Amino acid sequence: xxxxxxxxxxxxxxxxxxxxxxxxxxxxxxxxxxxxxxxxxxxxxxxxxxxxxxxxxxxxxxxxxxxxxxxxxxxxxxxxxxxxxxxxxxxxxxxxxxxxxxxxxxxxxxxxxxxxxxxxxxxxxxxxxxxxxxxxxxxxxxxxxxxxxxxxxxxxxxxxxxxxxxxxxxxxxxxxxxxxxxxxxxxxxxxxxxxxxxxxxxxxxxxxxxxxxxxxxxxxxxxxxxxxxxxxxxxxxxxxxxxxxxxxxxxxxxxxxxxxxxxxxxxxxxxxxxxxxxxxxxxxxxxxxxxxx
Amino acid sequence: xxxxxxxxxxxxxxxxxxxxxxxxxxxxxxxxxxxxxxxxxxxxxxxxxxxxxxxxxxxxxxxxxxxxxxxxxxxxxxxxxxxxxxxxxxxxxxxxxxxxxxxxxxxxxxxxxxxxxxxxxxxxxxxxxxxxxxxxxxxxxxxx
Ligand code: SF4
Numbered sequence: 001x002x003x004x005x006x007x008x009x010x011x012x013x014x015x016x017x018x019x020x021x022x023x024x025x026x027x028x029x030x031x032x033x034x035x036x037x038x039x040x041x042x043x044x045x046x047x048x049x050x051x052x053x054x055x056x057x058x059x060x061x062x063x064x065x066x067x068x069x070x071x072x073x074x075x076x077x078x079x080x081x082x083x084x085x086x087x088x089x090x091x092x093x094x095x096x097x098x099x100x101x102x103x104x105x106x107x108x109x110x111x112x113x114x115x116x117x118x119x120x121x122x123x124x125x126x127x128x129x130x131x132x133x134x135x136x137x138x139x140x141x142x143x144x145x146x147x148x149x150x151x152x153x154x155x156x157x158x159x160x161x162x163x164x165x166x167x168x169x170x171x172x173x174x175x176x177x178x179x180x181x182x183x184x185x186x187x188x189x190x191x192x193x194x195x196x197x198x199x200x201x202x203x204x205x206x207x208x209x210x211x212x213x214x215x216x217x218x219x220x221x222x223x224x225x226x227x228x229x230x231x232x233x234x235x236x237x238x239x240x241x242x243x244x245x246x247x248x249x250x251x252x253x254x255x256x257x258x259x260x261x262x263x264x265x266x267x268x269x270x271x272x273x274x275x276x277x278x279x280x281x282x283x284x285x286x287x288x289x290x291x292x293x
Numbered sequence: 294x295x296x297x298x299x300x301x302x303x304x305x306x307x308x309x310x311x312x313x314x315x316x317x318x319x320x321x322x323x324x325x326x327x328x329x330x331x332x333x334x335x336x337x338x339x340x341x342x343x344x345x346x347x348x349x350x351x352x353x354x355x356x357x358x359x360x361x362x363x364x365x366x367x368x369x370x371x372x373x374x375x376x377x378x379x380x381x382x383x384x385x386x387x388x389x390x391x392x393x394x395x396x397x398x399x400x401x402x403x404x405x406x407x408x409x410x411x412x413x414x415x416x417x418x419x420x421x422x423x424x425x426x427x428x429x430x431x432x433x434x435x436x437x
Binding site: 199201207208211212213215216224225227239240241242243244245246247248271279282283284285286288289291292293 | 306313314317320321322323326374375376377378379380392393395396398399400401402403404
């Protein structure tokens, strides 16, 4: 049986879509009010919003037309400068869900990351995350930097970046990944809209996406058990000896896959680098090793 | 490798897997995945009982409580998992083999490398998780 035919895999891949369909159906029947969403970009590369734009089940248009009112995102919105910031100020007293991508730079009172200006004064990411984070109905940290510091907080961490949770005293739902898969975010958001907070593990990751280790569902697992290991990149066997982080990374890449569900790193003969594990990238290095016993 | 070592290796692997599946069972909300995990667990348990019977039929005895080999910190540092050397680590005075432990890909684990006494690090992250150590083969003792 091909992995794509497995009923467990099918269920996993369509889970986000099913939740989102439900959101739209409920909204059309007038049973669900569209809620405001603020997407803040803090200290990072904006890769998570780019990843979201690549979503296919559903696509991004569906997301902003049928699921939420996307009130603020500095990469995508038409307004700019203080006019854009005004949207933030207005929504801060209403009901809204906050998504943050990027870590929070703390050095020199956060001046390493200024995300906008208000009344002529610079607003730092740390100010914005605290201000909105305390007022939001839910806070979702999207991607490695927001959930645990990620590449922004990698050694030597010149901006002294930290996770969103470190500056907020409240529950922050965490979606690690570098970047976060569109389904992980949209599925979590759909669950929030329909039923409230999804089931989370002890690190506040939604179990529906972060429930199993990559190693547990890896199609190369039988090679691991038999001790047949790849010695260089490009071989079709288990990449444990090259430094694969699948055994310590808890997420559903083997069944969900990326870029419209076509492939994923191990499927393309490169080891998992543990981008969805806390501590990435420093704790997941070296990404590749050749002289291993 | 003699029969006993082979059986011990296999048993250890099975225990690691069984632990892993039980962890997954706790975590997964999906009924299909749970069924799959239960099936896998049953398979592993029947393999365990097979190994158990095999051990008796071969007449292999349990090893003396602990291997007698000793390592100084310096000797331990040679076993870093590179260039043909196995990967050993020490925790609480015992030396364990992590060469084929899944969480130790390329003889590294969350930024730590093999060949060192990792007692402090183990207690920091896995306090009260002795079962992790139980699943690793013991190689010897660490001495001053
Ligand atoms: S390739 Fe990686 S995830 Fe797959 S079986 Fe090997 S070690 Fe596990």
